[in-house]
Amino acid sequence: MKKRLVRAAFLDRDGTINKLVYYPDHGFVDSPFVPSQVKLLPGAAQALKILKKKGFLLVIISNQPGVAKGNMTKKAFAAIDRKFDSLLVSRGAKVDAKYYCPHHPRARLAAFRKKCSCRKPAPGLIFSAAKELCIDLKRSYMVGDGVVDIQAGQKAGCKTVFIGHFKPELWKYFGKGRKPDIVAKNLLGAARKIR
Numbered sequence: 343m344k345k346r347l348v349r350a351a352f353l354d355r356d357g358t359i360n361k362l363v364y365y366p367d368h369g370f371v372d373s374p375f376v377p378s379q380v381k382l383l384p385g386a387a388q389a390l391k392i393l394k395k396k397g398f399l400l401v402i403i404s405n406q407p408g409v410a411k412g413n414m415t416k417k418a419f420a421a422i423d424r425k426f427d428s429l430l431v432s433r434g435a436k437v438d439a440k441y442y443c444p445h446h447p448r449a450r451l452a453a454f455r456k457k458c459s460c461r462k463p464a465p466g467l468i469f470s471a472a473k474e475l476c477i478d479l480k481r482s483y484m485v486g487d488g489v490v491d492i493q494a495g496q497k498a499g500c501k502t503v504f505i506g507h508f509k510p511e512l513w514k515y516f517g518k519g520r521k522p523d524i525v526a527k528n529l530l531g532a533a534r535k536i537r
């Protein structure tokens with residue numbers, strides 16, 4: 343008998359569920375490097391609960407080259423991951439699975455230095471999740487605040503949701519001029535629009 347496939351909301355992590363962190367010494371925003379920097383974005387936990395109620399499996403799909411770049415230890419990465427979970431749990435939400443790409447093409451640590459097929463915009467993480475969790479890609483959504491999230495979702499054959507202010511000049515980065523299927527100002531807005 344054919345196994346029934348589930349729908350998933352594939353979710354970027356930093357900038358979509360939790361806040362990006364501004365590093366004034368470097369002049370850029372990046373992922374949290376220590377657990378105390380992990381802070382949920384307003385409405386994010388509620389958004390996850392709405393998506394769950396709509397029947398979606400919640401799967402994090404995230405590039406996390408922080409260890410590879412020497413920004414944090416593996417231990418710190420794991421602690422950040424636990425802090426993320428505990429913040430969600432304290433608001434009655436949780437994700438079902440997490441898929442992280444630890445690689446970077448110019449990683450300081452040789453073990454993670456490669457051009458992999460899992461770093462977004464490549465769709466590798468989404469394909470792995472789909473295979474392992476029996477997900478119907480065509481009926482699933484990739485949700486994120488970056489161009490790479492939309493590109494990865496389109497390559498995987500998913501519907502896509504862009505979080506933030508969508509600028510028309512971004513269109514050229516998407517397959518055959520395809521726009522994201524949904525644009526929302528935050529994850530809560532996205533969760534309400536996703537059917």
Ligand SMILES: [Zn+2]
Pocket residue numbers: 443444445458459460461
């Ligand atoms: Zn990778």
